Amino acid sequence: MTTNGRSQWDQAEDRELMMAVQKRDASALEALYDRFVPQVLAVCLRILSDRAEAEEVTVDVFHEIWRRADRFDVERAAPRTYLLLVARSRAIDRHRALQRLGRVCQLSTTPEELDGLYDARAKSLGASRFSSELEAHEVRSRVRVAVEALGAEQRRVVELAFFDGLTHSEISHHLDKPLGTIKTQIRRGLQQLRDALDRQGFDEEVS
């Protein structure tokens, strides 16, 4: 896992990296980590609201990619998709485990701090990476516009389900609303979100 080994992957496609990981090339995994860890950690932090726990889950996620790389089909999905799905799933698992232990903590990183981190990141990037970061920033902006277009209630239930990992029954109890209403709000919210993203041609960017 040398510096030379890492630099050879700078221009590689995500799928090439994943294929190299499948061939047990640790330097490729390191390159995947460098490329996607900010987004993986963002998902974990949003769900867990605790920096230390989020970082621990992030390590678990990339370790799982290493251990189970042979089960990933590069023809069927983008590595980024896989990583983010694993990240969300593992973070929710941890969130529930912490809930059982009564150890769910308060948000340790504010949105303003996250913005600051992003700005610092953008400044530190070279020209070649900066354009891809700009694209990622554009994606974030589009998703936010789509999410903010949802009604406040719909957004709340979608976030409770997606980021807090609550079951529909738990959301119903939490918001003191009938289960059917919660399901309807989630369904309609996601449909609106999907329609908004479809209009922006989001599919290609996701995969």
Added chain:
Amino acid sequence: MRPKSCEEYRELILLGTAGGLDPRLKDELSDHLATDCTGCSEALEEATQLQVALSLGLDPVQPTASVKRRLLTRIGDSVAEEQSEAIPVDPVRLHWRLPASIAAGLALAAGIVIGVVLVGPAEDPATRVDLVAVRAERDALNEEIAELREELEIADEDLAELEAKLPALEAERALLRAPTTISLALHGMGDQPDAIARVFWDEAYSCYLRVENLEAAPDGAEYALWVETTEGGTILAGTFLPEATGDATLWVPLDDGIGTFKRAFVTLEHAEDDAVSPSDPSDTVVLEGLVPEVI
């Protein structure tokens, strides 16, 4: 229970996208996906994309440096484990293959949608561990272990040396702290006027000497501490050599009942004397101190 229509299953998929689908419904949905329903499999892929979109709406967060370090350590451990396991990888696992929809359905049943990308190849040589790299890492680790063992042996030797010195140091400390201990200053004589020393002794005749600014003894020679008693006896307490800094210490238990001290002095004794005589100091006195009162 009435069987659900595909439209109802697609609604379940959409609800499951946000998470929190009840386990019973997950089971039902995965059973349906296992039937290779193309439309519902496509709906699942769309739902997956929607999940990723929600994740991509978040601002990226930079990890602390320790995250990568921890990951690389874990990878190293995994490589070592893989090395210890049978290689190549279990052929059962290599041949494992499920239709996409079944895999996705099973994953959903487990509470995740990751299954949509978990379809393994029929046989992928990439799953074989790179033996050359693993062996190189093993050799490097073995070298590191050998170096650590050497360091450990040296540390053990140092520790044994210190432990051997401990009883004498404790006795010295007890002597220096005892209220009954008497001390006598010795002053440089002859060629060594800058030499200075102090000798301590107690009722049990434990004797401790501390010297500074003493010149190095010539080859084959050594310094000797003597005590003279009021009864007229001259007793050799012990011999010593100073450090390069001119410092020296000597701690010796003397025989009980040797009498009352009236003088202490240090001489330079030469090798040709073969052995320092117990009662015959040389004339080369370099340090001397007289007890002012009879103890």
